[in-house]
Amino acid sequence: MSLDAMDMQTPSLQALAKGDKQIYGDVQGLECLRGMTYYYQTVYQSIRHLVDPRRQPSTPDLDLPKDGLVRLSVEEVRSLRRFINSDLEQLGIEFYLQRVGWAMSCCRDAATPGHQAHAQQFPARHPCVMKGGFKAIAETGNDSAYPYEEFLGETHAIFAAIHAHLVSINRAFGELYYHVAELPFASFTPAGKSEIGHLSSELNRLMRGLMVATHLQPQQGWQSDLISYLLTCRADCQRFFETIPHYYQMHRLRLVVYPIGTARDEEARGRPHQFPLSCLPWSSGVYLDFLNAYQNIAQHTLAVLHWSIRLYARWYFVPRRVLQAISPISA
Amino acid sequence: MPGLVNESSLPTHLQLLQEPRLTLADVAELVPDARRRPEEGLDPFSSAPQEWGSYYQAMVRKTASTQDGSFRFNAEGAFAPRSQKAACESLCGWLGLDRRRHSIEVKAIGEWLRNGTPLGSRLFWRLRDKLKSEMLAETDLYNRPICRLVQVDQLRYDPDYTAVYQLTPAQVRLITDQGGTPEEGAAKGALSPLARIHQNQRLYWTISEHFQSAIALFDSDLGSTKPSEQGTKNLLHIHEQKEGGHGIAPHALNQYSPLRFWSPPTTFARYVFHMLFWQPIVTGRDLYKRVFPDDTAQRIAKFRVAINGYNAAKYRIADYAGLLRLLEELTDAFAEHPRRAMLAKMDDIPLKHPVFHPREFTHPQLVRLPSGTVRIPLKSLNARTWELTSRYHDRSRATTVGHMFQMLRDRILEILLWSKYQMEIRSVGMVPVQRVYHVELTTEGLAFVERLQSLHKQERYDELDEEFSTAVFSGTLRKWVVLRKEYDRESSRLLTRKITDIQWLETTE
Numbered sequence: 001m002s003l004d005a006m007d008m009q010t011p012s013l014q015a016l017a018k019g020d021k022q023i024y025g026d027v028q029g030l031e032c033l034r035g036m037t038y039y040y041q042t043v044y045q046s047i048r049h050l051v052d053p054r055r056q057p058s059t060p061d062l063d064l065p066k067d068g069l070v071r072l073s074v075e076e077v078r079s080l081r082r083f084i085n086s087d088l089e090q091l092g093i094e095f096y097l098q099r100v101g102w103a104m105s106c107c108r109d110a111a112t113p114g115h116q117a118h119a120q121q122f123p124a125r126h127p128c129v130m131k132g133g134f135k136a137i138a139e140t141g142n143d144s145a146y147p148y149e150e151f152l153g154e155t156h157a158i159f160a161a162i163h164a165h166l167v168s169i170n171r172a173f174g175e176l177y178y179h180v181a182e183l184p185f186a187s188f189t190p191a192g193k194s195e196i197g198h199l200s201s202e203l204n205r206l207m208r209g210l211m212v213a214t215h216l217q218p219q220q221g222w223q224s225d226l227i228s229y230l231l232t233c234r235a236d237c238q239r240f241f242e243t244i245p246h247y248y249q250m251h252r253l254r255l256v257v258y259p260i261g262t263a264r265d266e267e268a269r270g271r272p273h274q275f276p277l278s279c280l281p282w283s284s285g286v287y288l289d290f291l292n293a294y295q296n297i298a299q300h301t302l303a304v305l306h307w308s309i310r311l312y313a314r315w316y317f318v319p320r321r322v323l324q325a326i327s328p329i330s331a
Numbered sequence: 332m333p334g335l336v337n338e339s340s341l342p343t344h345l346q347l348l349q350e351p352r353l354t355l356a357d358v359a360e361l362v363p364d365a366r367r368r369p370e371e372g373l374d375p376f377s378s379a380p381q382e383w384g385s386y387y388q389a390m391v392r393k394t395a396s397t398q399d400g401s402f403r404f405n406a407e408g409a410f411a412p413r414s415q416k417a418a419c420e421s422l423c424g425w426l427g428l429d430r431r432r433h434s435i436e437v438k439a440i441g442e443w444l445r446n447g448t449p450l451g452s453r454l455f456w457r458l459r460d461k462l463k464s465e466m467l468a469e470t471d472l473y474n475r476p477i478c479r480l481v482q483v484d485q486l487r488y489d490p491d492y493t494a495v496y497q498l499t500p501a502q503v504r505l506i507t508d509q510g511g512t513p514e515e516g517a518a519k520g521a522l523s524p525l526a527r528i529h530q531n532q533r534l535y536w537t538i539s540e541h542f543q544s545a546i547a548l549f550d551s552d553l554g555s556t557k558p559s560e561q562g563t564k565n566l567l568h569i570h571e572q573k574e575g576g577h578g579i580a581p582h583a584l585n586q587y588s589p590l591r592f593w594s595p596p597t598t599f600a601r602y603v604f605h606m607l608f609w610q611p612i613v614t615g616r617d618l619y620k621r622v623f624p625d626d627t628a629q630r631i632a633k634f635r636v637a638i639n640g641y642n643a644a645k646y647r648i649a650d651y652a653g654l655l656r657l658l659e660e661l662t663d664a665f666a667e668h669p670r671r672a673m674l675a676k677m678d679d680i681p682l683k684h685p686v687f688h689p690r691e692f693t694h695p696q697l698v699r700l701p702s703g704t705v706r707i708p709l710k711s712l713n714a715r716t717w718e719l720t721s722r723y724h725d726r727s728r729a730t731t732v733g734h735m736f737q738m739l740r741d742r743i744l745e746i747l748l749w750s751k752y753q754m755e756i757r758s759v760g761m762v763p764v765q766r767v768y769h770v771e772l773t774t775e776g777l778a779f780v781e782r783l784q785s786l787h788k789q790e791r792y793d794e795l796d797e798e799f800s801t802a803v804f805s806g807t808l809r810k811w812v813v814l815r816k817e818y819d820r821e822s823s824r825l826l827t828r829k830i831t832d833i834q835w836l837e838t839t840e
Binding site for chain 1: 487489491492496499501502505506509523524525528529532535536540644689759760761763835836837838
């Protein structure tokens with residue numbers, strides 16, 4: 001049952017629906033991924049708060065704490081992850097049932113004026129323009145035209161892989177949150193915090209791509225060419241990897257480059273000196289841990305994008321150059 | 332077949348797993364004795380240090396057989412020992428209670444065993460403490476094999492990646508719903524499959540992991556296809572908080588649970604295998620009332636043994652101390668009421684203790700909205716007689732609090748008995764299977780089955796139980812069961828359709 005179908009009387013549910021719209025956009029969300037979505041939002045907003053406490057949460061209607069920092073213990077995070085990962089077990093089934101529902105709607109509305117035009121405009125939501133099994137359901141109106149057993153045979157390996165990567169991403173979120181909550185993030189210099197802020201914003205873009213990849217629906221109208229958008233996300237991931245050595249290099253450079261004079265001289269003159277990040281000894285290892293966690297998430301996201309393109313290719317035309325690009329032996 | 336004559340030539344469990352054939356007796360040796368706490372002499376993989384209860388589920392009724400026959404259950408599954416005094420002494424001995432020094436506690440346990448009078452918090456604490464001390468820890472199982480008995484139609488082989496998977500209950504249900512029998516189709520109910528999955532997901536977030544583990548415990552009418560008219564077959568209902576939200580019983584929640592049950596090799600070979608395997612072979616119906624073919628060889632051919640390596644990511648050990656806490660709270664919920672009070676006249680009892688609900692996450696949005704409540708439905712059911720407690724009283728009598736005490740006592744005894752054998756390791760969701768074995772019986776085993784089938788046909792159930800329990804506890808039965816390896820992930824042996832009847836995942840390409 002989608003959030004829309006729930007009782008909308010309570011303010012908190014209304015806020016939740018509004019927050020959902022900000023996060024999901026045009027995507028009709030899979031319930032099994034909702035927990036993971038909120039989990040990521042809490043980690044992301046918590047990092048943004050620590051980077052800049054003056055900044056308001058980017059999803060205010062999600063009813064987050066006022067300051068954006070969600071306080072969870074390590075044990076709570078682990079327990080939460082167990083519930084989220086249990087939900088993920090139903091990913092393939094929900095994906096199938098969602099499209100069966102759409103296919104039945106297509107069958108009912110086939111003769112409705114405007115249906116065909118709508119299908120051409122939003123092909124991801126219309127099995128009548130797919131090839132393969134879901135189209136058979138849309139044509140016959142009978143779900144046994146493409147039973148779950150057959151769907152399982154075609155997609156089980158893909159969903160098993162996507163599931164494994166999503167579980168790893170959840171674990172990496174936990175590591176990020178651990179670094180945020182348990183380690184002296186607050187003692188980072190402004191330079192360090194702004195670097196973390198940049199990385200988080202980049203990661204947020206990748207996560208939007210992950211949402212589109214796992215739902216195989218466009219989030220915004222301009223993403224209607226889904227395969228091109230997924231390829232763009234893939235390029236974003238690769239660019240993200242390229243920036244990691246840059247941050248690491250800057251971190252190393254700061255280890256050896258010191259300003260002439262000392263901090264005490266600066267303080268004596270009345271101007272406090274701002275050390276680069278790594279000149280604070282207790283933060284250097286933490287910074288590298290952050291980089292590692294971000295890289296981890298990006299790698300798994302890239303893998304999910306590849307698997308999603310393979311899944312997409314089952315039911316839609318995908319140009320050969322795209323399949324070559326995601327092939328294991330491609331350059 | 333590997334020789335296991337003397338300890339100096341005992342193969343390691345890894346060597347045993349590479350053998351193409353194993354007997355069930357070999358499976359019991361897959362884990363070498365490992366003393367977790369040598370100062371206390373505890374060995375988590377051997378039999379319980381005090382055999383005050385050896386529990387298994389017999390073919391036609393639930394019985395318990397011990398070395399001294401202390402604990403027995405009758406045909407309906409109610410606790411019915413031969414001697415209350417012997418049962419009390421046996422349990423007190425396990426708990427380390429001396430009749431002279433702990434006379435009050437001993438008396439309380441005697442009352443509890445006799446009529447279910449609730450134990451006090453101190454005795455519950457003692458039970459939980461004892462359970463905790465004897466439980467397996469995760470570290471005991473790292474890189475150790477764990478076993479499960481599966482049916483071949485729950486397995487699928489992926490020929491592209493040469494991997495065998497066990498389907499989750501939700502997948503099996505969806506496949507069955509789409510291609511099942513009319514009776515199964517009629518049992519679907521008003522909600523669509525997607526709506527049912529979503530409802531289950533919402534309600535699973537409402538309940539704690541302990542409660543999820545206890546679902547099977549409260550699935551009191553295991554396998555029955557007859558719907559309960561008044562909902563009195565299940566003790567608990569889980570309700571959605573939104574107005575008009577209806578409640579569901581744990582067994583309905585269980586239909587989409589991603590949990591599966593595994594066990595360590597020693598307990599699997601000595602107890603769990605027998606608990607699940609022999610009933611369908613002899614009677615033609617399993618614990619879940621599923622029908623098996625008429626031919627004995629075909630019945631045996633439906634089974635496989637799966638052996639995987641334990642890891643803490645996908646597997647969890649059942650927390651019996653936590654389950655006991657859950658039952659303690661249920662007992663306390665009724666303890667304030669007089670024994671003779673009729674359930675139909677009592678208000679519903681909401682259950683708010685954290686043992687029923689997950690730890691409250693700081694952020695409310697992380698818990699799915701709307702959340703649910705757990706309650707014991709009493710007045711709202713308006714049922715004079717509960718089916719759940721029918722084994723404790725005449726059907727013409729109203730169900731009272733006293734009957735509920737007896738039912739809870741038996742559930743607690745089940746936990747205490749099961750925990751001795753560490754049967755339950757839960758896996759979550761899609762699990763690739765590392766090794767799959769065919770189950771075969773030796774000539775002696777087949778003759779034994781014929782004998783049991785004959786006794787069953789003649790309805791000579793007492794003799795059947797006696798023969799069976801003797802064969803199980805003497806270890807004879809283990810030698811008559813042979814496992815022939817069908818698939819081993821490490822050797823990546825390709826399975827062809829000629830050598831396996833595990834269904835392939837087919838593609839249309």
